[in-house]
Amino acid sequence: MKRKVITNKIERLMKGEKARVLDLFAGCGGISLGFQKAGFEISAALEIDEHAAMTHARNFHPDSPQFESHAKARDITATKPEGLVKELGLGKSVSSCIDIIVGGPPCQSFARVGRAKLREIAEHPEAFLNDPRGNLYLSYLQYVKKFKPVALLMENVPDVLNYGGHNIAEEICETLEDMGYVCKYTLLNAVFYGVPEMRERMFLIAYAKELETQVSFPEPTNWIDLPRGYHGSRQVALKTIQPNLLEETAHSYMDPPEPHPDLKPAVTAKAAIGDLPPITLHLEGKLKRGARRFTELTPYPKNQRLNEFAKLMRGWPEFENSDGIFDHLIRYLPRDYAIFRRMDHGNQYPEAFQHALELFEERLAEARKEGKAIKKGSEAYDELKKATVPPYDPGKFPNKWRKMEPDQPARTLMAHLGKDSYSHIHYDSDQARTISVREAARLQSFPDGFIFSGTMNPAFRQIGNAVPPLMAYALASKIFQTINEAITNNQEDVDEFVRTAAAV
Missing domain, CATH: 3.40.50.150 (Vaccinia Virus protein VP39)
Structure with missing residues (x-):
């Protein structure tokens, strides 16, 4: 019946x-x-x-x-x-x-x-x-x-x-x-x-x-x-x-x-987020540790030619957005900016770890040139290494980091974004950073007019789970x-x- x-x-x-x-x-x-x-x-x-x-x-x-x-x-x-x-x-x-x-x-x-x-x-x-x-x-x-x-x-x-x-x-x-x-x-x-x-x-x-x-x-x-x-x-x-x-x-x-x-x-990473404003304040020492709140508008760059995907993200019905974005925020990771810059597209943690070791050796050499030789095993040596080299074993964590390829779609975004964003390092070496909240949202195809509640970490988690x-x-x-x-x-x-x- x-x-x-x-x-x-x-x-x-x-x-x-x-x-x-x-x-x-x-x-x-x-x-x-x-x-x-x-x-x-x-x-x-x-x-x-x-x-x-x-x-x-x-x-x-x-x-x-x-x-x-x-x-x-x-x-x-x-x-x-x-x-x-x-x-x-x-x-x-x-x-x-x-x-x-x-x-x-x-x-x-x-x-x-x-x-x-x-x-x-x-x-x-x-x-x-x-x-x-x-x-x-x-x-x-x-x-x-x-x-x-x-x-x-x-x-x-x-x-x-x-x-x-x-x-x-x-x-x-x-x-x-x-x-x-x-x-x-x-x-x-x-x-x-x-x-x-x-x-x-x-x-x-x-x-x-x-x-x-x-x-x-x-x-x-x-x-x-x-x-x-x-x-x-x-x-x-x-x-x-x-x-x-x-x-x-x-x-x-x-x-x-x-x-x-x-x-x-397929829509590539660059097509998805390339029209968003570049972020470089962290490279100028103007980004500090702490909760990131969505209170400041970041205007869109002017006079851009938008691709089909970017137009959709700004013009999604009932979520239209024309001025800018409030959640274009990134993590504070001062140890890693130089590593991000050196990584090639598609590089993962083993390559990043090798770049970090090279940076460490270069900084030791710079100290010697300045007459401030740092001896292995000293407190200064350990502090410099901690400030330069990530602590994870590259053999145990090969996929922990990844630098995105601009001409490929992004790899899967996970809820783990709420804890760190190393899985999605921005493809632009000049910006030397992980992706922002809004960039993560774009990669998941959330329109720019969609509002996320909470601070940066909860927002990343919401996006990764969606x-x-x-x-x-x-x-x-x-x-x-x-x-x-x-x-x-x-x-x-x-x-x-x-x-x-x-x-x-």
């Missing part, structure tokens, strides 16, 4: 009303931003980090009477759907107030609960509350059970396909099918969708069976020959998906649409198209039935 609440939602969408989105584990709003651009209404979000929750509210509900409620950080395991609906004033009925659920449960929550526990969610919605391991994707499924969305999107790291030998995505699909959804999942790389960053993620899309449609994923718009490491990580993730056993082990997996060289070239908005936009556009086509087909069937009945 069809679920009346689902058909009611479909009828509402048939009247031309916007689909209402609930973003779970929303972070600062990367998925929300993509869905908003595609024509969806961002009704609510749930996020445990206080800075990210405030960022989401400031960007998507700045004028709402319930702004404080939208900005409140919430733990999904302690927040019942009924309570969320009441606090945000979403409506009287949980099952009728949301059309789409999106989100990415944190990957560290994937314990090996297996199919039995997942299926228990479908039969006993409160069962997850008794699970001491706090598997957050069970909470996601509980919200699906309660809100009964017409469609949903789940995002996660590729390893979710092979977590301790478990294909968590496949097991989730089995549970969603029990709930009345058709679903598929795949691996997509954001760089193929206009994001200036090579970021591989798992995406799962599901539609209510009442829509009578099938899942498909967006076609790539850009092309690049990915570095070998990205191909390797995909193969590791796909180990639990054996082609000869596909029907038995991974019937919900779908090969991603393939990019090809005839598409537009789904790139342009990747989300590609997925949201495909979901929008699929739903509209399903509704159109549904309406045509109704019209044909009416015509046939009238003829009789």
